[in-house]
Amino acid sequence: MTDTQRMHVLVVDDQTDFAKGLGRLIQGEFDGVDVHVAESGEQALDRLDDTPVSVMITDLQMPGMDGLTLLREALDRSPSLSAVMLTAHGTIETAVDALKAGAYDFLTKPIEPEAVFRVVANGLERSRLLDENRQLRDQLERHKDRLIGESPVMQRLKQSLQAVAQTDYNVLILGESGTGKELAAAMVRELSPRADKPFVTLNCTAIPENLLESELFGHVKGAFSGAEQNRDGLFVKAHTGTILLDEIGDIPLETQAKLLRVLQEGEIRPVGSDVSRRVDVRIIASTNQDLTARIADRTFREDLYHRLNVLTLTMPPLRERQGDIPLLARYFLLKACAELGLPDKDISPTTLAGLAGRPWPGNIRELQNAMRKLAVFGDAPLSRDQSGNACLAPRGQDGKLPPFKEAKGLVLDSFTLDYVREAMTLAKGNVSRAARLSGLSRVAMQNMLSRYGLSADVFK
Numbered sequence: 001m002t003d004t005q006r007m008h009v010l011v012v013d014d015q016t017d018f019a020k021g022l023g024r025l026i027q028g029e030f031d032g033v034d035v036h037v038a039e040s041g042e043q044a045l046d047r048l049d050d051t052p053v054s055v056m057i058t059d060l061q062m063p064g065m066d067g068l069t070l071l072r073e074a075l076d077r078s079p080s081l082s083a084v085m086l087t088a089h090g091t092i093e094t095a096v097d098a099l100k101a102g103a104y105d106f107l108t109k110p111i112e113p114e115a116v117f118r119v120v121a122n123g124l125e126r127s128r129l130l131d132e133n134r135q136l137r138d139q140l141e142r143h144k145d146r147l148i149g150e151s152p153v154m155q156r157l158k159q160s161l162q163a164v165a166q167t168d169y170n171v172l173i174l175g176e177s178g179t180g181k182e183l184a185a186a187m188v189r190e191l192s193p194r195a196d197k198p199f200v201t202l203n204c205t206a207i208p209e210n211l212l213e214s215e216l217f218g219h220v221k222g223a224f225s226g227a228e229q230n231r232d233g234l235f236v237k238a239h240t241g242t243i244l245l246d247e248i249g250d251i252p253l254e255t256q257a258k259l260l261r262v263l264q265e266g267e268i269r270p271v272g273s274d275v276s277r278r279v280d281v282r283i284i285a286s287t288n289q290d291l292t293a294r295i296a297d298r299t300f301r302e303d304l305y306h307r308l309n310v311l312t313l314t315m316p317p318l319r320e321r322q323g324d325i326p327l328l329a330r331y332f333l334l335k336a337c338a339e340l341g342l343p344d345k346d347i348s349p350t351t352l353a354g355l356a357g358r359p360w361p362g363n364i365r366e367l368q369n370a371m372r373k374l375a376v377f378g379d380a381p382l383s384r385d386q387s388g389n390a391c392l393a394p395r396g397q398d399g400k401l402p403p404f405k406e407a408k409g410l411v412l413d414s415f416t417l418d419y420v421r422e423a424m425t426l427a428k429g430n431v432s433r434a435a436r437l438s439g440l441s442r443v444a445m446q447n448m449l450s451r452y453g454l455s456a457d458v459f460k
Contacts, residue, residue: 007124008051009035012044012058012070013086022057022116029117030443033124041065041073048077054127055120057084057107060094068098075102080130082123086111114431118456121446129346132330147183148331149324153316157184164311165191170263172248172308173286175315178363181286182246184313189242194282197241200234204247213255214271217262223272235268235279242282248308249289249300256301263307283308318360318367325356325367332368336375345375420448421459429459 009026013019016039023035036051038044042065044058056074060067071083085098085106098106104126105119147158164171165188173181182201189199207215214223218233234243245251251259262268263283267276285308294300318325329347337344347355351374360366419438423445427434435445449456 007033007055007128008053009033009120009124010038010044010047010051010053010056010058011035012038012041012056012062012067014039014059014062022111025113025116026120029113030120030124031441041067041070044070045073045077048074048081053078053081055082055084055123057086057116057120059086060098061088068094068101071098071101071103080127080134082127084119084123114456117431117442117446118449121443122450125447125450132327147180147187148328149321150327151321151323153321154324157313157316160313161187162191164188164313166193167311168193168282169310170283170285170308171311171313173284173313173315175286175288176317176363177288178365179315179317180364181288181315182244184315185244185246185284185286188284188313189244189282192242192282194240194242198238199242199244200238201244201246202234204245205250209252209255212251213258216255217258217268217270219271220273223270227272230270233268233270235262235281236277238281239279240281242284245283245285247287247289248285249287249291249294253299253301256304260301260304260307263304318363322356326352328364328367329355329371332371333375335368336372340375342375345378347374416448420445420454424449424454424456424459427459429456431456 009023009030011019011023011026013022016037019037019039023037027033027035036047036053038047041058041062044056047053048056058067058070062070065073067085071085074081074083082104083098083102085103086109087094087106088109104123107115107119147154147161161184171185171188173184175181185201186199189195202215204212214227214231214233216233216235218231218236219227221227221229245259258269262279262281265276266280267278269276291300291305291309295302295305318328326347329352333345333347336342355367355370362369420434423434423438424431427437431445431449432442435442438445
């Protein structure tokens with residue numbers, strides 16, 4: 001794990017031995033976490049300036065800067081910080097004031113290790129989600145959409161995209177409808193040496209066949225009925241820049257032949273003119289069709305295909321990158337909330353599990369529409385039976401089974417919840433014992449409890 005991936009916890013207490021002891025306790029429990037100790041509020045603020053702290057545990061009563069003052073200063077500097085207040089008996093009212101001021105939780109001295117572990121685990125997860133949401137909001141505010149996803153297939157695609165962008169060759173982007181082909185094209189252009197030059201896009205299916213040639217290459221006055229003046233086409237407008245021909249597989253054969261001339265000669269001829277004009281344009285073409293099949297049935301020119309297919313990017317369908325669905329879902333939910341002027345919303349673990357198990361034939365576009373509905377109507381958990389177990393089929397489906405992956409996700413979610421409850425019951429609420437019984441790490445067991453909103457206290 002790199003330093004940038006590690007998470008940091010800060011313990012603040014003027015009693016040095018206590019602070020160091022608590023730090024050692026936390027350090028021994030959590031892998032991938034660095035624990036720091038400060039003896040005063042001033043030291044704590046210096047540490048916060050140097051280190052991306054996720055969780056801060058601070059005493060309320062300290063000489064000099066007290067815990068409440070530190071809390072306010074710390075949250076001003078790091079809004080995603082999960083601050084935990086340490087209180088002694090008799091100061092609960094002060095702890096409540098701290099919660100109102102933005103503290104995430106509080107612990108009462110003398111502290112119990114299990115309580116510390118629970119609070120730190122939840123605080124780390126909370127800070128991670130807040131940072132993730134902040135980064136997504138920053139993307140929205142900058143209006144710079146990106147291909148979102150950290151799955152292996154997306155990492156490979158991003159590497160390929162960056163390599164392709166640095167060249168000036170033509171690019172063919174393949175992929176099912178809704179996989180983000182237009183976004184990939186925009187990124188190729190933005191990362192290319194032509195980034196500050198014109199960028200023109202055309203959906204080839206949106207232009208009637210008899211007007212497509214004029215739209216691409218322009219026309220002269222009188223070339224056809226209604227051509228009352230000379231008009232430049234999109235290739236002229238894109239001169240020195242980039243043109244995206246979306247759904248290239250749908251253009252008619254006659255237009256394909258004239259497009260091939262542009263690729264071969266670097267020049268266009270407006271409709272009705274006998275004079276050619278040179279253009280310098282990089283072409284990015286995209287399609288959801290199987291062009292090799294269209295070549296076989298002679299509806300797409302093989303020579304044009306090879307001219308376009310110098311470099312290829314293939315967009316993966318959503319079903320091949322299911323690990324990206326939670327991140328994508330949260331991104332689109334935040335985006336929908338921003339568009340509607342609503343407060344940020346989050347998605348329940350049960351709903352996320354259901355989303356990850358769906359086949360998504362409409363890919364990213366279908367997921368985005370689902371998040372728009374969720375922003376409007378709220379998070380509706382997937383159906384459960386009267387005992388609280390996940391149903392194989394959501395209610396109201398006339399006895400029809402959902403897709404296999406969706407049903408599997410529901411059953412797995414239900415199994416995990418039942419298993420965690422059974423382990424905690426056998427361990428009488430002791431998280432470490434439950435982890436040992438199940439063969440899991442204590443952090444994994446704590447994360448499961450947090451995911452399903454379970455408290456260890458209810459099993460004691």
